Amino acid sequence: MSAPSSLDTISSLCKRRGFIFHSSEVYGGINGFWDYGPMGCEMKRNIKDDWWRFTVRTREDVAGLDATIIMHPAIWKASGHLDTFSDPMCTCRACKKLMRADQIWDILLESAAGQSLQTLIDEKADFGKIAGWCKGKGQGMSPNLASIQKPEVLSAAVEALRDNPEQYMSVQAIYTLFGNDAASTEASTISPCPYCGGELTEPRPFNLMFKTIVGPVDDPANVAYLRPETAQAIFAQFQNVLSTSRQTVPFGIAQMGKSFRNEVTPRNYTFRSREFEQMELEFFIRPDEAVELICGKVKTMADNPDLSVPQDDWGWEVWHKYWVEQRKFWIQSCGLPKDSFVEYWQKPDELAHYARACVDIQYSFPFGVQELEGIAARSDFDLSQHQKHSGKSMEVFDEPLKLAATKLDDAAKTSFINKVVSDWTSRGKDAEAAKTFVAKLFEGKYVPHVIEPSAGVDRMMLALLCNAYEEQKLLDDKGKEDVRVVMHFSPRIAPVKVAVFPLVKNKPELYSKAREVFEHLRRRYSSFWDESGAIGRRYRRQDEVGTPWCVTVDFQTLEDGTFTVRDRDSMQQERLTLEQLKAKIEDALI
C-alpha cells in the first residue's frame, strides 16, 4: 500500500473525475482561478456545511452572518488593508528582486547625517539583535544585505529606525554595516538596491486587493474593493448582530464566503488562489481586566485549565487555546489524521503588531508543510480601529461587570487602577489610556477582545484530497497485478455517499428493484446510479471518487430483500436490508 500523492497525480484525478477544473479552460485558463466540478462542489459543500454545523448550529454562543463582498472602502482603510495591500513595489534591474518601496526606500531615502554603526548597535538593543542575527545567518555568505532573507527582520529594522527618526542611518552606514564598500555608493545619485547596490525601478503600484467601480460612472471617487477577507464585515456589523442575536460577551459571529486577493504568484494548484473561500469566526471575549473584576482572578494556561467547557474566569490565553483545540478537533473529524498536521505557534517576531498570539495549523502538503488555518488572538485591535474610523461605538455594556465594580470600595478601585496602569506601562502602553480604560470598566463598558479562527475552504479540501489518495496494488484471481486508486474520504465529506448498481441490466425485475432502492436512497443521501460495464469496473469508478458504500441489487434481492453492500476501504461485502443500510449510513454520518 502506498500513497505517492504528488500534486500532479491529485490534479489529474481531480480533473478526470470532475472534482476541480481550471477556470475558463476553453480560453486557455486564467491564473489563480479554479472551478469545482460535479464531485468537487458536492465535497466542498459538505466541508462548509460541516463547519457551519460544528461552529454555529451546535453552539449556543455563536451567531451567523452573510455579508456582501463589496463594502464601503473605508472598511479597508480602518482595517489597514488599503495601506498594506496596495504598496508601491520596486524591482532591482540588476538582481531582479522585488521589494516594498516603503520598507527599503525609507532606509535609503530618509538618510540622516551619518551615525557610526557601532553607536547604533550600542544604543539600540533591537538593532543590535538584528545585526547579530545577520551575522549568525550570514556565515558562509558574503556579509552584505543579501543575508537578510527574512522580510520580518527587515520590517523590524525599519520599525526600530522609525521609532527613532533622528537615528536613521545614512546609506553609507547601511552599506558599512553589511560590509559593502561605502565609497562605491557614495557618489551615486540613483538610490541603490539595498541587496546588491544595483539600480531600482520607479515604485510601481502593486494592488493586492481587486478594484472595481460602484455605479456606472468610472470615477476614482467610486472605487471599491472586493473583500480580501470575510472578517472585516463581522467587525463592521458587530453592534447590529449583538443587538439582534440576544448574545452577550463572550460570544462569536461566524461567516463563510468568497474572498479575493491579487496574489503575486498563485501556485500549488488551488492552495493559493486569487478567488477563494473562507470560513471565519470572530469570537468576542472580555478583556482580562474585566474578567478579573468579575471573577477576582483570571485563569491562564499556567493554571492548566480543563478546556472542555468554557468558563467565566478564562482569560484571553485560555480562550485562544480553547479555540485551537476546537479547530483541531474539527479538522480531525473531517478525516485528517492527527499526525498529518502540526500546531505551529508563531514566534514573537513573526506576530503582527496587534496580535498577542497566533497558531497556524499546518498540514504536510506534497509541496511542503503549509498553513491550513490560523487561530489568532487579536486583542481589541479590529473593533477599536472601526470605532476610531467610523466614530461609532464598538463598546458593549456588561452587566455583571458593572455589578462587580459597584461592589468595590474606593481603596479597592485605586488599587485596581494602579495595578492596570503598572501592567499597561510595563507593556509599553500609555498610563492615561489605562486610566480611561479602567474608568470605562467601572461603568461596565469595554471594547471586546477577539479570538479569530480563520480557515480556508479550498485549502481544507486540497488537504483532504491529498490525504485521501491511495494507490493499492492488488492481485486478481489469475495472479495478475492491478492498481486500485481509492479516495479514503470520511463519509461525511465524501461527495457521494452510496452508489447503486443492478447486477445485470437485462433482467427487468432486477433492474426495476435496483431503481427502487436508488430512488429511495437518493431522497436522503447523495447517491449515484451506475448500470454500465462489469460490476468490478463500477466498484472501481466509485473508489476513485471516494464513495464509501456500493449497493448491488442481485437475484437474491428479489427473494429476501437483502442486497450486497460493498465497503470502499476493506472491499468486504455484506448482505443488508434497506433499513440496515440506512442505519449504517446514519451511524457513519453522525
Next chain:
RNA sequence: GCGGGCGUAAUUCAAUGGCAGAAUAGGAGCUUCCCAAGCUUCACACGUGGGUUCGAUUCCCAUCGCCCGCUCCA
C-alpha cells in the same frame, strides 16, 4: 514581476516541415457477470494569435497556461 523548463485526446505518453498514433478512461451494443474480464463498435487532441514556407503540430515571435527557482503572501 524576474529567470529556467514545458504545452499533442478526458488521463498518461509517442511520432512528424507533407493523412497525428497508442494505452487507459468514456459512449452504444453483445455477454448476465460481485472487483477495471471478453468481443463488436463509436466519439475525442497538436493551448491561442502572428510570422517564415508551396505547405507549420514541428522552425521563429508574441500571448495564455502549467511546473521549478526567486520575489510576495495584512
